[in-house]
Amino acid sequence: MLSKPISRRSLLGLTAAGAASLMFAGCTNERSDGKVEVEIVSYKQEAVSIFEQIMADFNATHDDIYLNIQSPADAVTVMKTRFVRENYPDVIGIGGDADYASFVDSEILADVSDYPGMDSVSPAYIDILKSVTYVPMEGIYGVPYVANAAGMLYNKQMFADKGWAIPETWDELIALCDEIVAEGQVAPFYLGYADTWTILSPWNSIAVNMVPSDLARQVNAGEATFAEYYGAPARRMRQMLKYSQTTIGDPGPFSIQYNDACTRFGNGMSAMYPCGSFAVPQILRSGTDIEVGMFPMPSAENPEDRIVVSGVDLQWCVAETCKHKDAVYEVLDFLSSPDYLQTYITDQRAISCIEGDFELDPLFDDIKPWLEEGRVLDYLDHSYQSAMAVDAQLQTMLQDNDGTEDEIIDRFLKKFDSDWQRYNRNVIRQVQEYDRQHGIES
Template identity: 50%
Template structure:
């Protein structure tokens, strides 16, 4: 069943003749030195130096297991091709997104509920993984490792010089934008030429204005996007009043550069943009606050998603060794090694250093007031980023209505089989009562 599902989902990969160069054999065999080989494939090539350091430290301290961590370019393509060939690594390190959902639905992952490290994961991130399940499953199938956060970046020195305060409600946010605009400074930079950047404020607003399981509720027939996303659509359009003229003419790189040069007081993007911004202005004093989407601060939610998590493949032949690797990777020291290189938020409970740039979000992280990116549930075929850009470009009176109706119709088009599967499951549960 697993092979059939994964082949159906990934036939396009083969049809396009994706390159299989660099594939390695299954890492479950004993090495010549008698050690058990455990292979981890990570989708994050930017973290290769951190993984090389972690791999070296593990191998220097273990006599019976040899760990190999690879972080190839186009890792997801390589993984999908390997899955079709039934050439599985032991562990994969991927994000908490639609790829994880698809692999889990194809029954490729081992239940790791009995792994001691699972008990130390922050509840919010375990909940995010459960919401990524198309059909509810008993067990735990990933070990959340590191997370990111998205809200509004701001120029801390500019705020201090002008006496501007970080807003905690939507009314405070729009009033601040008005005040900044009146001072002659541009409140926001958007950079919507690259359509994916439209998803940054969309996600950060949506987590505070919608239920975290909105997509599943739509699949069950309990709501529609036209109903659920209406306030999100209104508020993302409001941002245009405070942004650069024609934001669709400026790319992500343009926006990062403009913000780095002090051309705006704020930038609606995630913390992942900070390295790019600091490449232009290394000394910039950057802060980041949770998008205050509501007029009651208690209703606001931090947009935080799992940037990296670890799943053991069902095909792994030595789960005891794989578990030993996971326990090592989940030690405080190893997690901090990764965070020191990549930044972000530890998904493990504990006293981990948090970047100064995220200190305004610390209480949300501490209190588990976090919710996943809505787009982690969107099929790529929908091109929701382009849909949002088209909506924002549309100045017609019925722009929002057209956008949300298209959202619902496209969702049904691209998720027809999933919707049927979810509703059949729902009926089975009701019949069993």
């Protein structure tokens, strides 16, 4: 029994979740054959085939542990429902996002600081996980496995053929866009903003270079507002619209869905695509032989200060109720062994959170110095409550033509700050109480 079960109010805002939870029986830990069963529930459905092979290889080589990896549809909903029913898997595989922060806050997850393999994890990704929680936490509550990255995807062959240099400042990016528009053959950017979530990718990459890295914490502590910092990134988001596919007569960004934007960029209809590494498999489905690269979004005032947005895409979190961490740690060692980890990052075009001599996809060649030096920060939206619907707020701001530019931006900023206060009331109280207890003055 947990000392602080996760609240039904926070997790049971779900529909049909009870039925989903029936997919799993409670883990009895010891099987009839005497083996200890380690159950992992992962949200990475796209990696099912890899995990099935890892599970088969592990079980074929271990006499005392049975590994059971499940990757259900709508896995996070399944996890939350199981937590409410106090039917905990041994390990959950999730990203380093707001759901993870809620699980840590609810004391569902065990401190894994004692896991020996933690010494091999890149400190940058441990720091990213720590930054996601609402208040500073003693201990480490997830073992980072792989990461992804976001910035500016670009057509490497097109850049080479045209002799275009990778822009390092915003002015250089806009100058390149003007040159591309003048040629009239392709669009600078292809944008698929009909799917609102895609708007978060350029927003994250632009804003992370322009605002304090702990802005969300500052706002929660009452030390700052988003209005003080988010105006400039919002203006740049609107500026990018001028260089979308409309420059070559194609439908505007709000008429194009994500899959179509990926396909049309893959077909060479634009030079660049502000998105993340997760989009590359869809881009390659265009059937062309496009070579996709990625460079850091050039939105920092000083090119030397450019940051790559990179978040923990998959981590292993151990349930506080787990009674056999030694067996779990043996499984994590197996998952993190060089051969299996290389197989995963090759298949999923992922970035290893484990330090070592891993071969990354050529996609990451241009940002490799940032990855190797740990010049990365988490996705800003990992601190946004889903109820705020920030993606929809951004879409509304980008489509707004009522009034001057300043009036449009001002409306967006006021709503953002107002909604933040509304949807983060509990978090704000928690942060401010923590500050009071630790003598931190705002």
